[in-house]
Amino acid sequence: MVEIYNELSVRYGQRNWWPVIQGDECLYLPEFQERKRTPEEIFEIITGAILTQNTAWPNVVKAIIRLKQAGIFSPADFETIPVSELAELIRPAGYFNQKAKKLKIIACFIRNDLRGDILSLEKFPLIEARKKLLDLWGIGPETADSILLYGYGFPVFVVDAYTKRVFSRLGFFPEKSDYEEVRQLFEKGLPKDVRLYREYHALIVEFAKEFCRKKTPCDGCFLQNVLFNKCIFA
DNA sequence: CGCCAGGTTGTTG
DNA sequence: CAACAACATGGC
Numbered sequence: 001m002v003e004i005y006n007e008l009s010v011r012y013g014q015r016n017w018w019p020v021i022q023g024d025e026c027l028y029l030p031e032f033q034e035r036k037r038t039p040e041e042i043f044e045i046i047t048g049a050i051l052t053q054n055t056a057w058p059n060v061v062k063a064i065i066r067l068k069q070a071g072i073f074s075p076a077d078f079e080t081i082p083v084s085e086l087a088e089l090i091r092p093a094g095y096f097n098q099k100a101k102k103l104k105i106i107a108c109f110i111r112n113d114l115r116g117d118i119l120s121l122e123k124f125p126l127i128e129a130r131k132k133l134l135d136l137w138g139i140g141p142e143t144a145d146s147i148l149l150y151g152y153g154f155p156v157f158v159v160d161a162y163t164k165r166v167f168s169r170l171g172f173f174p175e176k177s178d179y180e181e182v183r184q185l186f187e188k189g190l191p192k193d194v195r196l197y198r199e200y201h202a203l204i205v206e207f208a209k210e211f212c213r214k215k216t217p218c219d220g221c222f223l224q225n226v227l228f229n230k231c232i233f234a
Numbered sequence: 235c236g237c238c239a240g241g242t243t244g245t246t247g
Numbered sequence: 248c249a250a251c252a253a254c255a256t257g258g259c
Contacts, residue, residue, distance in 0.1 A: 237259090239256100239258095243253085244252085244253085
């Protein structure tokens with residue numbers, strides 16, 4: 001588990017997830033390794049985490065840019081604007097009707113449950129904070145964990161389709177294992193370190209895009225060798 | 235043109 | 248409870 005991380009880390013270096021959108025640019029800034037996110041940045045991460053559900057990131061960037069250019073980018077804005085107009089703004093991200101509804105729901109959650117203080121979620125124990133998010137319609141385990149890890153700095157490992165594909169192909173578990181099982185596996189096999197969790201997930205995505213596509217599986221995969229070497233030198 | 239992308243929910247057997 | 252459909256745009 002750690003061996004794979006080290007290998008990916010050497011290959012790809014620091015990923016500095018989660019990115020921020022400034023102007024028309026998507027930036028991965030090292031400073032986020034050091035400091036906490038501002039409430040505005042957390043809200044952007046929440047928004048991005050919802051918009052990126054089963055969607056390519058560049059489409060999400062387009063949607064976020066449109067929202068910002070329209071001056072619609074706060075929980076209050078999301079609650080005020082008619083859902084049809086919100087949907088139109090986020091159209092490039094796909095599933096725009098569903099996602100507009102989800103953004104409305106999270107904005108409502110921030111006002112009601114969090115009393116308008118987005119940072120207050122961080123004061124709850126991880127289990128409770130996670131449950132609050134999972135209870136919302138439209139927030140599943142990956143979205144919740146992305147928000148908790150990258151937005152608030154809770155130590156949860158984010159599992160996505162890439163994570164399952166890469167590690168099932170490497171033989172760690174069956175492709176369609178339960179989300180929680182996979183998460184536990186990583187969290188038990190790694191030091192409980194937020195920066196490690198953040199980087200590892202980002203590295204898995206990077207690697208999967210290059211070497212672990214659905215088609216042409218395992219072509220040029222250098223991770224198989226890592227496991228093989230570990231095996232014979234163990 | 236077909237496949238896929240940093241999922242989640244609702245329905246069905 | 249597993250399997251499947253529905254949701255939708257943009258890039259290759």
